[in-house]
Structures are given as C-alpha cells and as structure tokens.
Amino acid sequence: MQEDFRLIVDIVVVLAAAAGGGFLAALLRQPVLLGYLLGGAIVGPAGLGLVKELIQVETLAQFGAAFLLFALGVEFSFTELKKVQGISLGGGALQIFSTIAVTTLVSIGVGWVTSPTQGVFLGAILSLSSTAVVLKCLMERNETETSHGRVMLGLLIVQDLALGLMLAVLPALDRPSEEIGIAVGIALLKTALLAGGSVVAGIWLIPPLLRFLARTESRELFLLGVVALCLGIALLTEYLGLSIEMGAFIAGLMISEVEYADQTLTYVEPIRDIFASLFFAAVGMLIDPLFIWNNLELILGLVALVFVGKFLIIAPLVRAFRYSLRTSLIVGLGLAQIGEFSFVLASKGQALGVVSRRVYLLLLGTTAVTLITTPFILRLVPRFFTWAETVPWLKHLLDGVDVPLEVPENVPTRNHFVVCGYGRVGRNIVQLLQSHNQSVVVIDQSEQTIQQLRDANIPYVYGNAVSLHVMEAAGVGEAKGMAIALPDPMSTRLCLKRALELAPDLDVVVRATQDKDIELLYQLGAREVVQPEFEASLELSAHLLNELGVPLPIIQREVQQIRNARYNTLRPERRPAQVSRDLAVAAQDMNSKWVALPEGSPLVGMTLEETDLRRLTGVSLMAIRRNQGEEIDYPEPEISLEEGDRLLVVGETDELAAFSELAKGEAAVPTENASCQWLLVPEDSPASGKTLAELHIRRQFGVLVQAIRREGKFIRFPNGSSDLQAGDRLLLCGNFHALAQASRWLAPNFEPQAAFNHQVEPNETELSLAQSVSGEVGES
Template sequence: MAAEHGLILDFTTVLATSALGGYLVNRLRQPVLLGYLASGMIVGPFGFKLLSDVTRIQSLATIGVAFLLFALGVEFSLSELKRVKDIALKGSLLQIGLTTAVVALLTILTGWVEGILQGIFLGVVLSFSSTAVVLKTLAERGETYTLHGQVMLAILIAQDLVLGFMLALLPALNQPSSIVFAIGAALLKVIVFLALSVGFSRWIVPGLITRVAATENSELFLITVIALCLGVALVTAKLGLSIEMGAFVAGLMVSGVDYSDHALAKVLPLRDTFACLFFASIGMLINPGILLQNFGLILVLVTLVMLGKAIIILPIVVKFGYSIKTAIITSLGINQIGEFSFVLALAGLRQGLITEKTYLLLLGTTAITLVLTPIWLNISPYLADKFTQVPLFAKYLSNVIQPTLLSIPETINGHVVVAGYGRVGQIIVNILQNQGYPILVIENSEAAIQRLRMQKIPYIFGDADSELVLEKAHLKNASALAIALPDPSSTRLLLQRALKIAPSLDVIARSHYNNEIDLLTQMGAKEVVQPEFEAALELGAHLLASLGEADEHIHSVIKNIRIDRYRSIRPL
C-alpha cells in the first residue's frame, strides 16, 4: 500500500511542479514545455530529489509519447502524408546518411572515438531529432499543418522508423559475422509490422470502432481507443522498433474511420497530461553538475550539433523543391538531438560503442538542444526573413527564391490575388471563378500547384510573403488580395509588404486569433474574418430565422456585428 501511495505522491508532485513551471514560463511568453523540462530537473534525482521512484514516472511518461504520436496519426491524413512522401523517404535518409558521415569523419580525425564503427554509431545517434518536442511546439504555435510543419513531421516520422531499425540492429554491431542476418531480421520485422497494420486498418479496426461506437457508451469507446493506441505501440516495442512509430501507425488506423474526430477528442486530455510527464522526465535526466563541470565543452558541442545539422538539412529541403524560407525554418526546427537518442546511446554504452564520459556529455548536449528547440522555432521565421536580406547572400538567395514556376497571363489586370490554396483558399477561388473574376493564386505546395495547373488557374509557386514573389503578382493592377494562409506571422508579413507595393489595395485577411482582428485592421486590412466567429454568426442567423425573426432584421444584426469587428460577441 505504501508503494502505491508513493507512486501517487510522485505523480502529484510532477504534475503540480509542471503546472507551476508551465504557468511561470507562459507568463514570460515562452512555450510551456520549457516549464515542464525545468520542473523535471528540479524534482528529479539531480535536483531536490522529491521523487521516490523516478523509473516508474519515466515509464508512465512513455505513455505521453504514445498519445502524442497517436493524436498526430489521427489528424494526419494519408493524402497529407503522400504530399511530402519524397522528402520523408529520400530526404530523411539523405539527412541521416550525411549527418552520420560528417560526424564519423570529424570524430575519427579528432580522436574522439577509437574506430570507424564507434564514429558511425555516434553519427547515427546525433542524426535523430525530437518528434515529441517539435510536435508539441508546432501544436502550441498552431503550425502543425503549415508547409514547414508538414515537412518537419514527415522527416521526423521517417527518422522514427530508422531509429526502430537501428535499435533492432544494434546487438549485432559488435559481431560482424551476424550483421547481414541482423539487417535482414530488422527489415523483416518492419515489413511484417507494416503489412499487419494495413490489414488491421482495412478489415478489423473500422468494424471494431463502429461496433463500440454503436453502444453509445463513452467510457467503453475511450477504453477501446486507449487499448488500441498502447497495444500497437507495445507490439512495436516487442519487435524492437520504436514506440513512437507504433503509436503513429495506430493513429493512422483510426484516421480513416468515421469516428476519428470523436476518438481524438477523447484522447486529447490524456495526451496533454501524460505528455507533461514525458517532458518532465526529460528534465530529470539533466544533471546540472555535469553541465557545470563541462560547460564550455558542452556549449561547443551544442553549437556544433545544432549549427551542423541545420547546415546539412537546409540544402536537402531546398533540393526537394521547397522555398528557402521553408528550408530555413525546417532546418532550425529539427536541428536538435532526439530524446530517444538517450535510449540508443545507453544501448551503445552497454555495447562498448561509446565511453561513459562520451555518454554523459551526450546526455548534457541532448538535453540543452531539446530546451533550445522551442526558442529556435519561435524565432526561426524572423531569422529566415533576416537571412534573406543579408547582402552577402542576397545575390545567391535571389536566384533560389526567384519564383520559377509561373502561369500568369501577360495582360492580367483587375485580378484578385489569393494567397494560399488550402481549404479556405480553394473555396474563395471557387466563389470568384463562379462569378467570372480573374484570379491569381500564390502557393508554396507542389501538390496544390499541380491541381492549379490541371484546372488552368493562374499561379505563382513560392512563399506569398516573399517580396520577390509579390513583385510577380502585379499587385498594382490587382483589384483585391485575399489572404488565406495558415501561418499568422506570414499573414502579417504579407499584409505589410503588399500594402507597401500597392497602398490602395483592398485586402481581406483571415484571422487566426482574436487579438489579431484589431492588429490586422490597424495594419491596413479592409476586412478581417475570424472563421470561428463566422461559423457562430451563421448558426445564430439560422436560429433567429427559426424563432421567427424577419430576414431584414437578421441581416442587420449580422452586418452590425461584422462592422464592429465582432467586438460585441468576442469572449471576455
């Protein structure tokens, strides 16, 4: 009984300190996961030692990773996955290979390792990035479905698959005669797992979820979803693959079912609770003593790792046809060392592939890169914008950024420029087309450009907030600009630059947050639309009509709310 109380006390201690740490960093306008990491360091074995059983808390924290990736899988449609499949499959392997080769070469030349095998192993460890930290940060910033968010997640998911393969292969690295057999066995495990997953997602999971949902028992539905998520993650763990990969695949199984949104809504509170435990458990691994004793060396290693990985990733993203801005944000977003590199490094220590000193330095370096990741992601759009204006690189970057995919009539005039061809942008284009207005779409997704090309809609391929792209859009001759971008910072930058080129241009912008409505209006947008408020207005209009209100009165009420920029209905 005392042991059970001890677990409850540990669980409560971690959650309470994480809540306090998250609150404090939120007040400082920083991502809350920095507070979770700090709280783990404070209560953990290298802090005030407030926990009686760190191992059990870390085991519970693994559930947080599973729920994080399961939720991503549910939200991540296969069509989105296909959109970035090239960089996911080829780009991630190229990134892992180049990182491994560079690290192996440098560590051998500097005498950091004793042989080629150790250099390669260290390179593999450093090549992986953090799916959990990046995913959490992107979700907090509302950038999961931006182009750079999709590219990051595609590379990270592919890395998780390779990580699982490496964990399965590791025991045979010190036995050259059995490496071929180990590679074959690892590949077989991956193939069997993926084949079984496809079969389950087609013939078993839809029927199971539908039958459970038919009972209309919310509790039973939640238990079934949790069992599916953790069950598939456990299977991958038993196969020697990564838990992250299993949970993501479980989410993909559910994503094709009609009740996927309901499943996601049920899992989200659990995901956030256990994800908090996970980030706190990462903080528990940070040893301030080791950091202080080797501060200078670790600082150098952090700089080399984050700068080196960014330099390797940036040209790879550009090579696959993405813009320089997307490449810069992506390279700064996944240039850390992944949390599951801890697991790989510990296994390498037991195998004699790295020394204990290297292992401790690796822990400190990894922990700091994880802490810095949210900060890098926050400032990466600003850095990307500033980097493109550096005189030294201006000529080179102008050639790279210059939009080469154009389909614009020579005599285009009086057209409406639509920035963004996502779900909202497509609807705007359809409305304008049906009324016979000339259109020009700016989009940085290759898949969207292919659809525009097939529909013979004029387009420019590139970032809509790029000055060089806007110069090609003939804004001075345009009748209006509709901004339907998923990224708030890009929306503000585009509005500012568009009005600089054409000060009298009518701009309609989509607002992502309530506080942006007044900001975008002050910046010069003629109309700012908040999708949630618009949905509420439509529901309210239908409700008033059903209550017998006259159409003229309803129209007047809705019109006044819009003129007042939703002030009368905004939440306090």
C-alpha cells in the same frame, strides 16, 4: 519504508515535480516538456535525491514512451504527408542519412567513438528533431499551415517513422562487427514481416474489433480494449526482439485509418499525457546537473555543433527542393535540435552497451540544452528577417532568390483578381469569382496545391506570395483587386504591405486569423478585413433573427453596421495596455521605428487623412505618442498631428527615409487645395526616356512628381536627374485642373481615376505647397 509504499511515494513525488516544472514553464511561455525535464532533474538522484530508486519509475516511464508513440501513430496522417510528400519522403530520408554519415565520419575522426557502429548510433540520435517542441512553437504562432510549418511537420513525420526502424535495428548493433550485417538484415526482415502483419490486421482485424467495442457504448470498455491492444502489440514486438516503443507506434498506425481513430485518440490522450510526463520527468532524473556544469564548455560546444551541423544539412536540402530561401532558413533553424525521442534511443543504446556512460550523459545534457534553446531561436527568427530587411545586401539576397518557381503562359496580366493562398477559403473565392466570369490568378507555394490548380486549369504563380518578384509575375500592379487568405499573420501582413507597394490603389480584402490583427491590417492599408469567427456569428444571428420575424433589410443593415465598425461590438474589450503590448509584438516582426516629429514640421496640424503618408512615402502609421504620455494606437484618419508627437511607423528602409524627409520639410507636402494621383507612363508617352529636369513638369503644369514606382522599387521625391521610363507609375500632386492637363500630355490615352487627398473644383487653379526646399523639389 515498505517497497510497495516506496513506489507510491516515488510516483507521487515525480508527478508533483513534473506538474510544478510544467506550471513554471507555462508561466514563462515555454513548452511544458522543458518543465517536466527540470522537475525530474530537481527530485532525481543528482538533485535533491527525493527519488533514489529509478528502476521502478523508469518502468512506468516506459509506458509513457509507448503511449507517446501510440498516440503519434494514431495522429499520423498520410493525407498531411502528401501535401509535402516530395520534401518529406525524399528530403527526410536524405536528411537522416546525411546526418548519420556526417556524424559517423566526424565522431570517428575526432575520437568521440571507437567504432563505426557507435558513430552510426550517434548519428541516428542526432538525426531526430523534437516533434513536441516544434509543434508547440508552430501552434503558438499559428504557423502550422505555413510553407515552413508544413515542411517542418512533414520532415518530423518521416523522422518519427524512421524512429521505429531505428528501434528495430538498434538491438543488432551490439553484435560483433562481422555479425552486424546479418543481424541488421534479420531485424529488417522482422520489421517487414511485422509491417505486413500490421497491414493485414489493420484491414481485417482492428476495424471489426473497434466497432465491437464501440457498440457496447461503454467508454471504459472501449478505453480498456484500446490500451490492451496497444500494450499487447508492444509486448509482441519486444518478444520478437524489436522494442516496445516500435510496437506501440505500429499499433497506432493500425488504428490511424479507422473511423474510430479520433475517438481512440480522445480517450487515450489523458493517459498518454500522464505517463508522458512520467517519461520526461524520468529522463530529467537521469540528467546530472553537476556533470553538465563540469563539462559545460564541452556540452556548449556540442550544442553549437549540433545546431550548425544540422542547419547546414537541412537548410540546403529544403532549398534544393525549390523552396524559398526564407523558408529554407526557418526550417533549418527550427529543426536544428535533438528531439525527445532521442532519449529513447540513447537509453536503449546505453542498456545495450553501444555507448559508454560518459557519452550517454553528454548526449542527455546536449539534448536538454538544445530543447531549451529551440523555442527562443524560433521566436528570434522573425526579428532576424526584420533586421535583414535593413541591410541592403541581405535584403537583396533574400528577395533576389525568392523568385517564382513556375509561371504558366495562361496567367492574365490586366484587369484580373489575385488570390493569395488556395486553402479552403481561397478555393471558395476563386470558385465564386470564376462563376461571374472574372479572371483569377492564384499564388501558392504548396506543390500539391499547384498540381490541383494545374488539373483544374486555373491560372497560378508557383511561389511565395510575400515576394515582390512573385507578385509582379502575378500582375498585381494591373489587378482589379486582391484577396489574401494566407494561414499565418506574418505572411499576411507582409503580403498586404508589398501588394500596396506595387499598387497603392489596389482593393485588398484580407482574412484575419486573429481578432487582434483586425486593426493592424486596416492600418496597413487593407480595404476590408474579414474575421471568420465573427462572420460565422453574424450569419448565425441573421438566420435566427430572420426566423423571429425581423425584416431582412433591418438585419442586413445591422450586420453591415457591425462590419463597418470592424466588429468592435463583437470583440472583447481590451485594456489600452494590452493593445499596446500586442502592437509592440506585431511591430517587432516588421521593420518599424519610432520617429519624433521635428520642430516646425509641415505635418504638424494636419490630419492623417490630409498627410496620406502611405501614398506619399509608403509607411504605415501604427501609433502616436503624445508629449503628455498619451498613446493612440491605430489612430483614425481624422486624428491631427501635434508638436512633439512621436510616431510608430512601419515600412522599408527607403520608405522610412522618405517619411523622415517629409517630416523635416525636405519634401513638398500637398495641402488642402491639392490632389494626388498615380499615373502610368505608356510606351508612346513624350516623357519616356527623359529626365524630370528636361521635362519641366512642375513649371509647365504646376504639378509635382512626388514618387516614381518602377518594377516594385520606389524613388521617393525624385530630383531633376531622375529619368522616366515606359511602364513607370508617377505620383503627381496638384490641383484637379493641373493634374488633368499633365495627365493628358504624359499619357494621351489616360482615363482619369478618382484622385485622393482633398479634391477641388476644376476652376481652382492654384497649387499650394508647404515647406519645399527653396520652393522646389528637384526640377519636377
């Protein structure tokens, strides 16, 4: 076969293999990068052998690496880096140097390398994590704007910046040991001169050139000019003894701050994606499955060492920068792999003779395995935290260290509004509330955001909005209302759940990032759920209808009807099976349990509104599965419970236990003649410091104390030995008249609020309770 035609066949085979592998990965909901690696391994010399000459394909693949780094440079944002500049710059540098130092010491100690130079090179490879895989996973879970998402991306940006420096220094490592210092110094000097020249060109040369290309109004000319600029600078750096990849990255940085950066990225992305698939497929062709199989134990051991070692370096570093333990653990697990750009370093190192062929193959195998396992680990992290909530000492550890990082003196403690998240939505909410002279407290854990709040003199609590300790510091228990505008669904759900633990009657409005979360958030207790895309549709439609002459009151009524119906008329119809699957996925991220209603349960025959499970036990009922197999997801309040029902409930361990007591009839259930009400025990209450057995509240007033809430902790269905303290909130159940009497005695200054369940007329004095153990619950 002619040489030129052989090249065409090889490129077609590699692209087809990359496309097939990428398609398979997409079907399995994995990053397509893993499919490219798999496709290359299958058609490469160690696989089917369809591509035997790698030199020409690798040459084209080098363009892929160059375009990858060029696009990375264009996308690089100093603004995004500033959001987490402390952990990014300080923590990122410490992480890289720590990884290199530890790897060098360990590799020399166990004999993996023969010189410190090789150890440093090995450490540089291991210090890089996968930007492509981590970013893909964060985007799939809508977590790019979360605390751990921002920290991950900040550290990855610094690692990508460090790659350029590593590529510059790498050629110096093949010199004799006595010349390495001089060679590294020369490489750093060249890098500094190149950086200085790039700054000058980026300010005075590149912008006029791009404007000139843009004025031609020709997409082809603009693209050709940008590609020529990228490859020209890449060849210049290669000529200077640095690397093509570093030059491409610098070219991207030069364009990143120009007004045509977005247009440049849009034009280059298709070329980047094609050549990048060639690059990763070419890397896959270098992977020898037989070598991996023959050295499987060693490679799996190296994978374990990489994960454990990087986790033990990264997680404590993030924690040292005052991030929560939960965030530190997620970041440590998320970045505990070797990145795709490590392939670039590894191939350069082998070409320069810094590492042997065997070490190079071990690196390739280890990197490939870590890239494959990372998405699975990130998906298991939420389930780990859900399981940890069921283990008392782990729950105490996670909650105990997740305390507020800073609470200023100007934070109001009563009759204020709490806003969780100070992004664009949260900022607007605060501005509108303050314009009506309302007290506001913001909860956020971004250091840059907190500085903005300081500058604006807005009361804040610096910490994780999901933490009960942070919520208590923000005075959630005494707040008028709360707005939750957090960027990811998981934090939103936990924040809502725990806010209602502190204040069951709190008016909470929540922003839903996805339409499938709307019913879930309502079921968890949100008073109002707002979905930005639907709200935009309503406002645009309202304007158009008003222009058509439809009366404004009619438009407002229709818009409100759509909101009251939870946007059902706008939401795409989903099959029940799809709703069940989405609910099952959401429940996995929370502490959930299917519970069968016991035979003779007092809950049988009651509607969900009558049971009011959330107030009595703290659980949220997400689904009902009937005996006949019918499943009712997100049941409405008027749904009645039936014999043999299985209920999907979400709550803390003690809340699930309380629900089990209630369902079995081991605790009193308020019936239609009873109302229940939360009451604050003040300092001057005669009940303060006494046990329920001493107070005889049930015998004296005919009401039950169903729960005690104290400092974020709940005592469900307390017995006679439970004591009351000033600041406790009691859940009292009885008829209206009895509740009023008990309230006046327990809290002389108490102002009656709306009770819940079935309110009755004041002249009804009978308290009807069902299925209490021996007719009483303790001596309450």
